[in-house]
Amino acid sequence: MPAIETIELTKTYQGHGGCREISLAVPHGCIFGLLGPNGAGKSTLVKMLVGLLQPTSGEARLLGRPLEDVSVRKRIGFLPEGFRYHDWLSGEDLLRFHASLYGLSSREASERIPVVLEMVGLGEQGRKRVGAYSKGMQQRIGLACALLSDPELVFLDEPTSALDPIGRKEVRDLLVQLRARGKTVFLNSHLLSELETVCDRIAIIKQGRLLFQGDWRELAGPLRQARVVVSMGIGVGVDTAVTLGAPAALTQELTLSGITLTKATPLPAEADKPPRAEWLLTWSENPPDIPRLVETLVRFGIPVHEVAPLAGSLEELFLETIANG
Numbered sequence: 521m522p523a524i525e526t527i528e529l530t531k532t533y534q535g536h537g538g539c540r541e542i543s544l545a546v547p548h549g550c551i552f553g554l555l556g557p558n559g560a561g562k563s564t565l566v567k568m569l570v571g572l573l574q575p576t577s578g579e580a581r582l583l584g585r586p587l588e589d590v591s592v593r594k595r596i597g598f599l600p601e602g603f604r605y606h607d608w609l610s611g612e613d614l615l616r617f618h619a620s621l622y623g624l625s626s627r628e629a630s631e632r633i634p635v636v637l638e639m640v641g642l643g644e645q646g647r648k649r650v651g652a653y654s655k656g657m658q659q660r661i662g663l664a665c666a667l668l669s670d671p672e673l674v675f676l677d678e679p680t681s682a683l684d685p686i687g688r689k690e691v692r693d694l695l696v697q698l699r700a701r702g703k704t705v706f707l708n709s710h711l712l713s714e715l716e717t718v719c720d721r722i723a724i725i726k727q728g729r730l731l732f733q734g735d736w737r738e739l740a741g742p743l744r745q746a747r748v749v750v751s752m753g754i755g756v757g758v759d760t761a762v763t764l765g766a767p768a769a770l771t772q773e774l775t776l777s778g779i780t781l782t783k784a785t786p787l788p789a790e791a792d793k794p795p796r797a798e799w800l801l802t803w804s805e806n807p808p809d810i811p812r813l814v815e816t817l818v819r820f821g822i823p824v825h826e827v828a829p830l831a832g833s834l835e836e837l838f839l840e841t842i843a844n845g
């Protein structure tokens with residue numbers, strides 16, 4: 521049974537916008553990323569799932585229970601985007617208030633509050649007024665509210681938008697820890713490089729329609745490129761240290777195997793290393809046999825440091841999917 525399952529879930533605003541016929545399955549214990557351009561329908565979908573919007577049609581189940589079953593909400597956490605917390609309360613008082621909304625006893629709240637403050641990196645700041653928190657700290661206290669009830673499923677809308685790079689890394693690590701404890705995380709974020717590092721699966725929506733769901737690497741299809749790092753000017757048949765290109769005979773042999781050297785770029789100099797260049801090899805048919813490719817390069821006297829097949833980045837694949845979808 522998936523943690524989230526939707527069947528043709530639809531919400532329109534007087535027949536316009538929103539999202540339409542979304543059928544999604546989010547497995548338990550994964551970090552799932554929802555992507556889409558502005559106005560695609562992401563917030564509409566999340567709001568329906570957390571019970572803030574009534575669907576126009578379709579069905580959904582959270583943790584095996586239908587959306588109408590409000591008892592499931594105790595097992596769910598939610599960090600809305602850009603939410604303004606009661607800034608006259610201290611962080612601890614805010615959490616105590618949220619604990620009462622979750623129906624936690626005073627003892628449970630007292631045990632849980634220091635734990636979540638520590639988890640989000642606000643261990644020492646609980647007594648401070650939320651109004652005196654920085655934007656990053658406000659985002660962290662929001663995350664603490666979402667994690668307060670130790671939920672099985674947590675929805676996070678742009679959880680790192682106000683954080684610095686260190687804070688982002690801390691939140692990513694926290695998400696990975698949650699997954700290790702069997703929790704399911706549903707992330708809504710525009711930071712594709714971030715989603716790329718943590719998400720097991722993604723969904724892409726555009727104009728309210730689902731274009732893709734699954735492992736984002738599936739979007740890449742078969743690999744079409746390899747990055748090869750070579751020493752420059754050594755053994756390439758030309759006695760200059762700035763030679764970037766391959767000898768003509770090598771390019772000819774590669775072409776016969778369906779491989780083209782499309783780009784050669786010098787790499788920044790590094791102490792104790794010979795000057796190096798990066799070659800981009802591209803093919804359109806069958807992927808080459810990498811050991812044979814290395815053998816060919818070595819046969820032509822090319823000192824090879826590294827060969828890595830290249831998959832597209834999530835950003836490239838996302839832009840391509842949106843453009844074609």
Ligand SMILES: Nc1ncnc2c1ncn2[C@@H]1O[C@H](COP(=O)(O)OP(=O)(O)OP(=O)(O)O)[C@@H](O)[C@H]1O
Pocket residue numbers: 533536537538539556557558559560561562563564565
């Ligand atoms: N309350 C509303 N009344 C009318 N139309 C709405 C309402 N809320 C959203 N919409 C429309 O529904 C569509 C989806 O909006 P939604 O906010 O769900 O998108 P989103 O993907 O979350 O966008 P963003 O990335 O900009 O936050 C848009 O066309 C939007 O104009």
